[in-house]
Amino acid sequence: MHWINWVVVVVYLVVVVGDSLRRTRGTKNLEGFFLAGRRLPWWAVGLSVMATQLSAITLIGTTGQGSISGLRFVQFYFGLPVAMVLLGVTLVPFLHGAKVYTAYEYLERRFDAKTRSLTSLLFLLSRGMSAGTIIAAPSVVLSAVFGWDLVYCVLLMGIPTVLYTAIGGVEAVAWADVKQMAVVLGSLVAIIVLLAIKLPVPLDEAFRIAGSTGRMRVFDFSFSLTETYTFWSGIIGGTFLMLSYFGTDQSQVQRYLAARTVEEARTSLLMSAYWKIPLQAMILIIGVLVFLFFTFNRAPMLYNPRHDAALREKAPAQYAELESRYTVALSAREQAAREAARVKGAGPLAAFAEQNARVDSVRTEALAAVTTVTGENSRDVNFIVPRLVLEHLPLGFAGLFLAAVIGAAMSAIAAELNSLATASTVDFYRRWYKPEGTDAEYLKAGRAATVLWGVFACGVAVKAATLGSLIEVVNRFGSFFYGSILGVFLLAMIKRSNALGAFVGLIAGMSAVAAVSFGAPQVSFLWHNVIGAVVVLAVGLALSFVGGGSGSRA
Structure with missing residues (x-):
């Protein structure tokens, strides 16, 4: 620099x-x-x-x-x-x-x-x-x-x-x-x-x-x-x-x-x-x-320079073949983009989208090859803007x-x-x-x-740097805990809730989120917040009402 x-x-x-x-x-x-x-x-x-x-x-x-x-x-x-x-x-x-x-x-x-x-x-x-x-x-x-x-x-x-x-x-x-x-x-x-x-x-x-x-x-x-x-x-x-x-x-x-x-x-x-x-x-x-x-300027096949160098060094034949197809796909995409800008209509736009999908397909192969060669997560979304700047x-x-x-x-x-x-x-x-x-x-x-x-x-x-999009990673970390913690504070604003309900409810909420996270990982992390809060409230209120009376000490 x-x-x-x-x-x-x-x-x-x-x-x-x-x-x-x-x-x-x-x-x-x-x-x-x-x-x-x-x-x-x-x-x-x-x-x-x-x-x-x-x-x-x-x-x-x-x-x-x-x-x-x-x-x-x-x-x-x-x-x-x-x-x-x-x-x-x-x-x-x-x-x-x-x-x-x-x-x-x-x-x-x-x-x-x-x-x-x-x-x-x-x-x-x-x-x-x-x-x-x-x-x-x-x-x-x-x-x-x-x-x-x-x-x-x-x-x-x-x-x-x-x-x-x-x-x-x-x-x-x-x-x-x-x-x-x-x-x-x-x-x-x-x-x-x-x-x-x-x-x-x-x-x-x-x-x-x-x-x-x-x-x-x-x-x-x-x-x-x-x-x-x-x-x-x-x-x-x-x-x-x-x-x-x-x-x-x-x-x-x-x-x-x-x-x-x-x-x-x-x-x-x-x-x-x-x-x-x-x-x-x-x-x-x-x-x-x-x-x-x-789209209008040469885009790297791999935005992470270290992964690019690793694939080039450890699998040179595969790298050369991917690079060749990628260069052809990039050229076709740029031409399609210029045509779509020049000629109005759905046809040129559809042609551009098709060429863009081909570029993405080659990149997906390259990223998979990097994972095989390096053993690391190959998603390089975090390197796109740094390379540009x-x-x-x-x-x-x-x-x-x-x-x-x-x-x-x-x-x-x-x-x-x-x-x-x-x-x-x-x-x-x-x-x-x-x-x-x-x-x-x-x-x-x-x-x-x-x-x-x-x-x-x-x-x-x-x-964390190897886990993909960092903005998603930080929210995934938080969502594992946030909903259950929120549930406890919501219980605190309900007069009938008591200490036993809050403590057991918190444990139940975290257990539910863990079960969903590891047992049903296809459920999006944003819903983990809802699941945690709802379980804490349900269990906490049930125990509070069964126990009878308010646990409020505020």
Whole structure:
């Protein structure tokens, strides 16, 4: 990479990290370190919430997903506005008014200590794995750029982020998020403009061509438990997922607990309700534009350079045969695309779709060959956008994009690690080991927990990078736990529910999700959230009514 790009990366990171640490105050006490003294303004909280979601996974995984499958992924977020409104009138005032450090601390007041501890433990497992996936995203970029081993790239991202998080606390993380949002949005707009300029056909014609492959299709109203991205899985399963993520996941709850008032906490969440779907649609549009760019320009047969080199070296005859067919298919597809742009009608579009299917068929064979040769998952969706940025965009822009990816990852990872440290310290260390400790002792424990979870996340990152689309991976990890955790919080708002019902219901919910995940893997992960929540509610309420009386201690 050109030295100018490196200058952009270094300057950007120094400004963001330096200014965020400069703003840090009050980190010598527990509330200052974990909740920024509960004094963050609503707009900073709102941008921080959005920045935590708009991580490197979004820049890499979601754009790659858009290039492969188009706009239908946006249906995943259809439940978000519904979830935000419901949370604004339910869990937000409950938790903010309770003046707790973690969401699970409230569950002990409502039920008992074992329910709190089990729920917090499930959060730690799910968020620890998700943090690893977030580290994997920029590591994939660095691996593709420099040909470094993935493990070294993971450590390069993980070590400085752990140190930054341990020093700065949640306030430094939040202000880094604010600046990060501005840079990421600027980068996304610039990519759209550059890709539109580089296309040899008008934008409306280009989107018409992409539409012939189904990439411009947003809505799928079919009802299927095995299909992930449909209107119904998004509006039902997505609502349950978003309710659990924003309402019970400490990485998000910790944001609005740091807001000054309940009203400001509500307003910060509504920012996501208003802007997340348009923003996600814009990111997917970039993916479609990337597909169109590679339609009119030479597209790699394998986007992962390491896999390309491995197949070329270990199976040269097979590689040469695939490359030959791929070159012919690419040429035919480009000609069909230009004809479809020149001649209106269904015929040229159908011809393009046919040629595109031939290109995809050869790529599928190549990816299968890579799996055979390397023994690794061959899906290279996470390398599509990095290859575009590093090989086809103007000088300096690659540095800006890489800075945005690294900065977004560090910001999101910092948020994850800070929330993991908070739950570990407050729900376990302070609750069970040292209830009468000093703030200095708790801060020391929090920083140690940050380091330990950082090590865990780095281990997960090495595996997560080989599991396919990172945006799917992180949501699969979360969906295994989220629905059951949400069910416990829903029980907490029902007066007749008691501690026995909550604890046994949580175990039953996790057991049901595990049975579906491993026994019926064809059921889409979005429905795991619904299954977990419904089972927890059903079992919890049944036991509560059989036991008689309310278990409320709030």
